[in-house]
Amino acid sequence: MKRVAIAVFCAASILPVAFTGCALTSTATPLPQTGSAIRGSIHGGQQPIVGARVYLLAAATSGYGSASVSLLDPSSTGLSDSIGAYVVTDGGGGFDISGEYSCTPGTQVYMYGSGGDPGAGVNTAVGLAAILGNCPASGTFAQAVPYLSINEVSTVAAAYAIAGFATDSTHVASSGTKLATSGLANAFANSANIVDLPSGSALVTTPGGNGAVPTATINTLANIIAACINSTDAQSYPCTTLFANATGTGGSVPTDTMSAIVNVAHNPGANVAALYDLPSPASPYAPTLTTQPNDFTIAVTFTGGGLGGPGPVTIDSTGSVWVANYYTNTATKFSPLGVPASGSPFSDPSFNGPYGVAIDRADNAWIINVLGNSVTVLAPTGSAVAGSPFTGGGISQPAAIAIDGSDDVWIANYSPSSVTKLSHSGTPAPGSPFSQSGTVTPFAIAIDPAGNAWVPNYDSNNVSVFTRSGVPAAVSPISGGGLDTPSAVAIDHSGNAWIANFMTGTATELLSSGALAAPSAFTGGGLVNAQNVAIDGDGNAWFANYTSLTELSQAGTALTPASGLIADPTLTIDGLAVDSSGNVWFPTFASNAIVEVIGLAAPVVTPLSVGVKTDTLGVRP
Numbered sequence: 001m002k003r004v005a006i007a008v009f010c011a012a013s014i015l016p017v018a019f020t021g022c023a024l025t026s027t028a029t030p031l032p033q034t035g036s037a038i039r040g041s042i043h044g045g046q047q048p049i050v051g052a053r054v055y056l057l058a059a060a061t062s063g064y065g066s067a068s069v070s071l072l073d074p075s076s077t078g079l080s081d082s083i084g085a086y087v088v089t090d091g092g093g094g095f096d097i098s099g100e101y102s103c104t105p106g107t108q109v110y111m112y113g114s115g116g117d118p119g120a121g122v123n124t125a126v127g128l129a130a131i132l133g134n135c136p137a138s139g140t141f142a143q144a145v146p147y148l149s150i151n152e153v154s155t156v157a158a159a160y161a162i163a164g165f166a167t168d169s170t171h172v173a174s175s176g177t178k179l180a181t182s183g184l185a186n187a188f189a190n191s192a193n194i195v196d197l198p199s200g201s202a203l204v205t206t207p208g209g210n211g212a213v214p215t216a217t218i219n220t221l222a223n224i225i226a227a228c229i230n231s232t233d234a235q236s237y238p239c240t241t242l243f244a245n246a247t248g249t250g251g252s253v254p255t256d257t258m259s260a261i262v263n264v265a266h267n268p269g270a271n272v273a274a275l276y277d278l279p280s281p282a283s284p285y286a287p288t289l290t291t292q293p294n295d296f297t298i299a300v301t302f303t304g305g306g307l308g309g310p311g312p313v314t315i316d317s318t319g320s321v322w323v324a325n326y327y328t329n330t331a332t333k334f335s336p337l338g339v340p341a342s343g344s345p346f347s348d349p350s351f352n353g354p355y356g357v358a359i360d361r362a363d364n365a366w367i368i369n370v371l372g373n374s375v376t377v378l379a380p381t382g383s384a385v386a387g388s389p390f391t392g393g394g395i396s397q398p399a400a401i402a403i404d405g406s407d408d409v410w411i412a413n414y415s416p417s418s419v420t421k422l423s424h425s426g427t428p429a430p431g432s433p434f435s436q437s438g439t440v441t442p443f444a445i446a447i448d449p450a451g452n453a454w455v456p457n458y459d460s461n462n463v464s465v466f467t468r469s470g471v472p473a474a475v476s477p478i479s480g481g482g483l484d485t486p487s488a489v490a491i492d493h494s495g496n497a498w499i500a501n502f503m504t505g506t507a508t509e510l511l512s513s514g515a516l517a518a519p520s521a522f523t524g525g526g527l528v529n530a531q532n533v534a535i536d537g538d539g540n541a542w543f544a545n546y547t548s549l550t551e552l553s554q555a556g557t558a559l560t561p562a563s564g565l566i567a568d569p570t571l572t573i574d575g576l577a578v579d580s581s582g583n584v585w586f587p588t589f590a591s592n593a594i595v596e597v598i599g600l601a602a603p604v605v606t607p608l609s610v611g612v613k614t615d616t617l618g619v620r621p
Contacts, residue, residue, distance in 0.1 A: 038097040038141050040111075040148040041089070042128055043200070044118035044229035045284035048093025049126060052116030053079075053086040054150075056101055058135070059108040059165060059184055060173035064620060068172045071109065073100045083170050089116060103135035106181070108188040110158060112169055113150050114256065118230050125234035125243075127169045127256025130154040130200075131161060131191035149200030152222035152229065153285060155258055157195035157202070160298045162187050163265035163599030164537075164582020168248070169258035174603075179317065179610075180621035183580030183603050186319045186336040190581065190598060193300065193337050194218060202285075208339040210304035211596075217298055220288045221264065223279035225257040238278055245271035265599045269295040269561040294567040298598045301588075302338040306330050306345025310587035311355040312532060312575025313594060315606040316363045316380070319579050323587055323594060324354035324367045331357070331367055331378060336581070338596060346382035350374055350389035356575075358401040358409070359607035360424065366409055368398035375401070375409065375422070390426035394418055394433030404447040404468070405613035412442040412455055419445065419455055421470055434470040438462050438477035446489040446497065448512065449615040454497045456486030463489070463499060463510060475514030482508050482521025490533040490541065492554070493618035498541045500530035507533070507543060507552060522556035526564020532575045537582070537602035537620035544576040544586055549597070566597065578604045580621050 038056070042049045060066040070084020077085045089095050103109055109132040115124050130150045132141055148154070159166065165184055166172045174180040193206045194213050202218040205211060227238035234240075234255070243253050246260040247267075254260040264275070276292045308328030313321050319336035330345035331354060352372030357365050363380045373395050377385040399414040407424040417440045418433035440460035447453055451468030461483050465473040487502040495512030505528035506521035532544035540559065543550040548564030548571075576586040582604075584597040603620050604611070611617040 038111075039146070040095060040130075040150060041093045042095065042113040042116070042150045043093055044126065044128075045152070045226045047119045047230060048091070049089060049113065049116040049118045050091055050093060051122070052089045052093070052113045052126060053081070054089060054095045054097070055084055055086045055112045055114070056097060057084065057110055057112055057170065057172070058103060059110075059162070059188070061176040061181055061184070062173065063175055064165070064173055065167050065171060066173035068170050071101045071103050072097065073102070076100045083114075089113070105135050105137040106185070107135040108133065108184050109135055109141070110162075110172070110188070111148070111150060112258065120230065120232045123229060123231065123233050125239045125256055126229050127258035128152065128155045128229075129158040129169065129258050130197055131158045131188050133188045133192070134185060145197055148197040151200040152226045152257075153202050153218060154195055154197060154200050155225065156218050156221045156261055157191045159258060159261040160265045160599040161191035161194075163262055164601070164603045166262045168254065168262060169256055175621060177621050179580050179605060180603070182317075183319060183582075183621055186579070187581035187599070189337060190583070194298065194598070206300065206302075206338060208337060210302055210340070211338045212301045214298055214300070216287050216289045217293065217296065219285035220276070220279070220293075221261065221296060222285045223283035223288060224275050225261055226284055227278045227280060228257055241274060241278060245274040264296055268297045268600070269565055272296060294563055295561065295565045297565055297600060299566060300338065300596045300598065301593050302334065302596065303593045305332040305334060305340030307332055307592040307594065309589055310574070310592065310594060311589070312357070313577050313585050313587055314357045314359055314608070315577050315579045315585070316359045316365075317606060317610065318363070319581060319606070321577070321579075321585050321594065322357045322359065322365045324357050326353055326355050326370070329354060331365065331382070333365075333382065334594065336579070338594075341382065343382045346378055348376050348378070348384050348388075350376045350384075356399070356401050358403045359609060360403050360407045361607070361609050361613060363607070366401055366403065368401045368411060370397060370399070373397065375411065375426075387426050390422055392426070393420040393422055393428030395420050399442060400444045402445045402447050402453070403609040403612070404451055405449065405609065406451070407609065410445050410447060410453045412445040414441055414443070417441055417457070419453060419464075419466055419470070429470060431470050434466050434472075436464060436472040436476065439464045444488045446491050447612050448491045448495045448497070449612055449617065450495065454489050454491065456489050456499055458485050458487055458502070461485065463497065465514065473514065478510055478514050481510065481516035481518065482506050484521075488530070488532045490535045491617050492535045492539050492541070493616070498533050498535065500533045500543055502529055502531055505529055505545070507541065507556070509556060518556060522552055524562070525550040525552060525558030525560040526562060526567065528564075532573075534576050534578050535604070535618040536578045537604040537618070539618045540602070542576060542578065542584060542601060544573045546573055547571045549573070549576070549584065549586075565600070580604060580606050
């Protein structure tokens with residue numbers, strides 16, 4: 001926001017995609033799908049894999065890290081092991097699941113192929129997958145996907161889409177909360193946004209028609225695991241090199257290619273050179289990257305929906321993405337799959353330089369108008385809420401907005417430097433606007449579970465803290481810890497505030513008590529001109545630099561390479577948000593697009609106002 005907003009303020013002195021099936025509940029009745037064949041083939045590159053074990057698995061909802069649930073009936077297949085019942089591919093790599101299987105409508109299902117002979121002998125390192133998605137409420141998988149090709153491309157798409165829930169190839173799980181199962185469903189559906197299952201080919205454009213898929217990156221990743229699959233065995237150089245450079249959390253070494261690519265999705269900036277060198281000149285998938293990438297992120301770029309100078313994005317409870325368009329005086333809502341909602345872009349006569357958005361617990365979008373000194377409120381359908389816009393409480397050149405656990409609305413006013421608080425009905429709080437000595441040009445605001453508002457002051461190099469009544473906290477304003485042109489703030493599960501320091505390219509952590517977490521600011525991981533920050537479900541802090549992303553651990557350790565992730569000098573990243581599937585979204589102001597980085601982070605509770613209310617900021621749903 002900073003580059004854009006400084007100029008602004010100076011100048012001023014298709015329906016959301018629905019998933020088939022119904023919501024997962026504890027009372028749903030399993031539907032045996034007897035005699036409804038699921039047919040397909042498993043290939044390593046262009047070679048059929050003979051004798052591979054094919055499993056039908058469902059993501060567990062008994063807790064993160066749990067084992068996936070086997071859906072095949074072992075009495076029907078006659079074959080089972082520690083993973084579950086399975087069938088075996090024939091001499092052409094084909095399989096036909098025509099025995100009885102059961103799945104509960106709304107359960108998320110995938111197929112996993114293990115082992116077999118790709119042509120050079122049995123290779124136990126083979127692990128390939130394809131996403132089937134929701135168990136149908138009626139009909140069968142055979143009707144939804146008459147034939148599927150399981151190969152390296154389908155495996156890359158599956159691994160990245162479900163990375164937020166996958167520990168390895170056979171441990172895909174979430175908690176059983178409504179938000180977690182919704183995020184899980186969105187994640188499984190995302191695979192079909194980047195791969196065509198019948199052909200096993202990477203897409204160029206998303207099925208919605210407005211998303212550019214990084215086909216070359218997907219094919220390059222597919223060729224990396226193909227080098228192992230089409231080798232002699234798990235001890236071959238391509239396999240041992242892949243596994244050594246695709247390690248998991250704590251240094252765990254994968255033993256199959258699906259688990260390896262899940263680890264790459266978790267750590268896309270690690271060991272890039274070693275992985276990029278694995279494919280042979282005769283690799284099966286094209287087109288591919290022609291030069292070594294900065295990282296192996298899979299980022300889909302969406303346009304359309306009336307985007308025009310999009311500001312910071314935010315996520316609602318359904319996983320839909322909201323963004324205000326500064327130049328066109330509109331707002332756009334995208335489905336979790338990046339499809340513009342019906343009626344987008346939404347217009348309202350009160351829009352005047354709309355920029356930031358906050359979502360309340362009813363999924364209404366509160367949008368600040370930089371030039372109009374007001375707040376416009378849109379219902380989930382995009383229609384204006386009664387009483388909108390709101391103008392009281394001293395709103396003046398609003399720079400940022402946040403909503404607390406009571407659905408009260410807090411606004412940082414750039415000039416004059418102050419903070420406005422409105423009730424959910426738009427009534428100004430007594431004493432609003434609030435200020436204190438040291439509150440100078442605030443650019444951001446975040447609310448902690450105790451109801452305190454944390455406000456970085458760009459020009460005074462400190463952070464103001466206001467209690468829920470608007471009174472400055474005893475520790476306010478806070479300075480030190482490397483605070484320098486602080487431009488963004490996010491609250492973690494411990495109530496600590498993470499601050500992005502714009503000019504110095506550093507990050508400061510303030511404890512909930514107001515004390516400094518460290519005597520100096522954190523650096524590394526590509527931090528430069530950091531202007532936005534978000535906390536994911538593992539408590540890690542993600543920073544948006546103009547042209548890259550940076551991740552820091554809870555201890556402030558850089559988890560991204562020195563260049564950051566998505567390093568692209570043409571980007572103008574202006575805000576970021578993590579959704580309940582673990583995808584990271586950000587707008588590119590200059591190019592009128594929003595970008596989804598698939599499976600990059602840990603799923604988080606959305607919207608943030610719910611996290612504040614339930615004290616679940618920075619944890620998984």
